[in-house]
Amino acid sequence: MTHALAAAWQDGPRAVAARAEELLADLPRKADRTPEQRRLLGAAVDEARRGRSTFMAEHGQALYDALTHARTRYLWLDELVYAAADLLDGLAPTREQMSAESVLAQADKEGREIDQAIFFAGVLRHERAGEHLMDAALRPTDRSLALLPEFTAHGVVDLGPLRVELDGHTAHLTVTNPAALNAEDNDLIAAMDVGVDLALLDDRVKVGVLRGGEMTHPRYQGRRVFSAGINLVHLDAGRISYTDFLLRRELGYISKLHRGVLPVDADGNVLAGHGTHWSTRTVQKPWIAAVDTFAIGGGMQLLFAFDRVIAASDAYFSLPAAQEGIIPGVANLRLPRIAGSRIARQVILSGRRIHATDREARLICDTVVDAADPAGPADLDTAVAAAAEELSAPAVVANRTMIGLAEEPLPVLRAYLAEFALQQGLRLYAPDVLEKTSKFGRAT
CATH class of the missing domain: 3.90.226.10 (2-enoyl-CoA Hydratase; Chain A, domain 1)
Structure with missing residues (x-):
């Protein structure tokens, strides 16, 4: 199963995700980019995210089963998304990438959490994987x-x-x-x-x-x-x-x-x-x-x-x-x-x-x-x-x-959470949100 997943990822969206990362690596920090640089990066990132979404729609259940040993292991949210990043390079941000983002103000981040949102939405949209993930989060810490x-x-x-x-x-x-x-x-x-x-x-x-x-x-x-x-x-x-x-x-x-x-x-x-x-x-x-x-x-x-x-x-x-x-x-x-x-x-x-x-x-x-x-x-x-x-x-x-x-009913809640997982991730980096929170931060 893991070999088939790796092949499906490598043969499809992996190359697109890699191109976006290569482009990002050559750019200055976010605040110093030209409008053209932002446009090119935005197009590359959107294409990569489209590929991740398609992959999760097609292979999300199999991926979740691989990460949880056929749903016999229960992982916390961070453990699960980082395990996915380790298994399939470029599918989700790594610990190192998220650590680099964590020290930045919200407006200065690259929005890698949106890629986490794509992953979790993809898991929750699959019935067996989504319900197992919801159970995992119900465990006592x-x-x-x-x-x-x-x-x-x-x-x-x-x-x-x-x-x-x-x-x-x-x-x-x-x-x-x-x-x-x-x-x-x-x-x-x-x-x-x-x-x-x-x-x-x-x-x-x-x-x-x-x-x-x-x-x-x-x-x-x-x-x-x-x-x-x-x-x-x-x-x-x-x-x-x-x-x-x-x-x-x-x-x-x-x-x-x-x-x-x-x-x-x-x-x-x-x-x-x-x-x-x-x-x-x-x-x-x-x-x-x-x-x-x-x-x-x-x-x-x-x-x-x-x-x-x-x-x-x-x-x-x-x-x-x-x-x-x-x-x-x-x-x-x-x-x-x-x-x-x-x-x-x-x-x-x-x-x-x-x-x-x-x-x-x-x-x-x-x-x-x-x-x-x-x-x-x-x-x-x-x-x-x-x-x-x-x-x-x-x-x-x-x-x-x-x-x-x-x-x-559980299916209703799971379906809602799947869409919420994606849309909230997108809203977290929406221009209007960044503008409003920046004003609030300056006011305090």
Whole structure:
């Protein structure tokens, strides 16, 4: 199989990809290129990417099987794409090429992550390969498994941008990135993956709660904030990774919130396709989101994966991704189902802000607590505790599983993620995005 793949790659798109690399090697840095140099390079790169896309459409399943030993090995996203680069020279960027890109501002990069996007989209479009890849991302991380004994012993783990605490049968995940208004960056995504794992793997936990911590920002000093979405300063600086942030976020911890964690044994091997009991494939638990102040962008996206959303009356929700130029994760799949097509278009395409007291907010959150009441924060805590008690009922997990199957069948999610993987990679390097993030970076 590997020999046939190599032959198909070498006899077709490999030469085109090599020509693009040769042309790039002879050019000055991106900012110093002439319009004609940019035109010639752009045409060569487009031709190479067309060849990669065609190859993945025809051979993506066979390639994935070769990389995973006929789907008997589970690889993390970075492991998989670099293994592909090692196997077929020029199909995807190497570690060395990505390392060179990582030190550059977003506008100065060559956009090699687009080639990673072509690879992942190609894998996800094949049913068997795509579902196996989605399962691979549901495994607990190595750091989660290493920290689980500490969490079990002490009931608290500090992950830097995230704190995980056990209170009775409830795991409280508190985002602690105050300098950036709890905006998401690479480090927070990695921490969220671990925090969700710990809550799902600890048998004492019946319900998980996510809430933003208190701010140090002068405008919100001492107030809790749920999330300001993607960290645009980091995006401008080139510190938002396509694989470790944009793709891992959707396939990793958000999918775990929705679909559960896939258990592994002491050696990291998936446990025979089922969870802690023979009747369950993944370990699932109900989740509550407690929203203070605002849930912007990625913060609002998160709410669609939760079983209960509780908000303060002065909170608001928005998805300014279209204005920023990117795609708001899986929100385009979930929000039309939750709130209807018209509202979804207003929020996603036009940036409409929904306040917790708006009539339409009832489609986004379940409970609104009066923030003007002196006891407001305490009442929000009380509402969270009551919801956690209600959702700890034995039949909740089975029923949320069935709701998930009805609302979002796996083939539908996989097809969406395949297109998202490609389009988000392209948007990451679109001229309008680079212009907007550069302005934001200069403003800060």
